[in-house]
Amino acid sequence: MSDPFDTLAGWLSEHLLIPLLWQVGLMRWEDLAYGWALFATYGAMQVALMYAICLPLERFFPIERWPDHRVELTDMFYTVLARVGLLPLVTFVLFFRVQVAFSGWLTDHGYVPPTLERAIPGLLGHPILTFLAYALILDFADYWRHRLSHRFRWWYALHALHHAQRQMTFWSDDRNHLLDDLIAALWFGVIALGVGVPPLQFPLLVLVLRFLESLSHANTRLSFGWLGERLLISPRFHRVHHAARAAGKQSCNYGAVFPYWDMLFGTADFTTQYAPTGDPRAPEALASGGYLAQQWAGLQGFIQALAPPRRHLS
Template sequence: MWDWIADRYDLFTGWAFEIVLQPLMYRLGLMDWADEAFLWMDFLVFGLIQVVVVVVVCLPLEAWRPVERWESRRKVLTDVAYTLLARLGILPMIGFVLFFAAQSRIEAMIADSGWVPPTLETFLPFLREEPFLALLFYIVVLDFAAYWHHRFQHRIGWWWALHSIHHAQTQMTFWTDDRNHILDDILAAAWFGAIAVLIGVPPGQFPIILLVLRLAESLSHANVRLDFGRVGERLIVSPRFHRLHHGVLSVGAEGKNYGVLLPVWDWIFGTADFHRDHYPRTGDPSAPRAYVEGGWLRQQAAGFREIWRAVRGKRAS
């Protein structure tokens, strides 16, 4: 099934490149960049799929039972800009240009050494014959990695200086999922990319895993009065569970509910908060004003200033 999906996706991406992008590049004399442009088209198509899936799932829910209603949604529009920049290939393409040379050298060094890194299937050989079960294992492992990545964002002073942009939003919606500083996005991409390679996630399955985790993250940020019941809340992260994480009394190192898809990690490590029927106001009262009221560019500039202050020890962690 995964091969069929991947084949159809590749056919569509190739068709879009040949019909839309390649003629334009030919006219502009940019065909020397054809390989990079094809990769960007791949980012763009996959990003469009993610945005469409998230909007179809989350927008009706927010209209159905919103936690809050606002007269002005200007702050929400800033988060829409974050999502379009993050998921339509612009920021991933920047990351590709920055890291492609380093990645190629590392892969060449590994190949020359003859060392074959162990993968998840090395330790669990039965997964080779069960691709769907392997997919579930990969999702669980990467979700565990996401839990610790999220805790580090809150516990390390300079990292929190960046991540505070995400928590400064007082009008949280499903668009808020992508509200991150560009440096934070680069760190996240390096974190998950390295772990995915380490455990041997097949290239054809990685986009599906990414889609599942990002849909879960977007849903958990939705402005909807929704929980999954006493049992379901302990199995899957709900919008109510994650809203407690974004509450004004749960910021910085004192945060709770770090899980992305599975609350089990919060159970195990003592960071779970299961208060029922509680939907707090969101935001970070200690965040710089630019984080709360600024647009994308202003917030990015403020993020660079705040991380510099944190490194110099002039910002509270």
């Protein structure tokens, strides 16, 4: 019995992508077409799964009710862009050569990017265990990336786009400034040079992890209980991070999937309240503007934050 995702990705490759690449003279990338088709197929499945599970939760157990849902449309656009593969495809095209050149240069100087299995030989032949080990390491790295993005004014000017949403829903997970996404890509690129990249043969596990991230943004009264909250990040736990009072430097609950790092570094807040979300200091365009308006406002804030402070003559 074949995997339906593999079958669909294969069909997309054979009947759409490969003929298209041949037609436009880009067959040199044909080897990557299947990977992208698989990514897009699982991305579409992620969106469908989010919709099927999170929407009823938000409908029947909401924290807030809003008369107008138009601002969520922009968040939906961010999600499709990020999950179905357009954004990763653009990122790949832009950075593939840089990455190849850099890793090639490192290899020429005797440094072959490592893998976790080489450092811990016991993991060899246990790909699922290896995947979970990588998931923990990358979640740890993401905790610090996220925490630092609140620490520096110029970085938070970009990240404020993510926090500005007052009508936070499961669609809000991917609303990020492009430069913030770029920094994240560079961040994980550097991490990959240190510990390697995880095996990617388990797209279902990736799907589950990404679903948990989306769920954590859902507008629903959902807690995993005392123990569950300490094992996986729930919508209630992550909402505390998005609370209006927690925007900026003095935030908490930075974790994405696992709460362990917040517990370990003293930033966990297991309060049981469901506070309103948003960033009161962020420009209004970041909260309610369209996609381009949000990107532009984020860029302006970033440039202003980088500019030296004005001196007042008295």
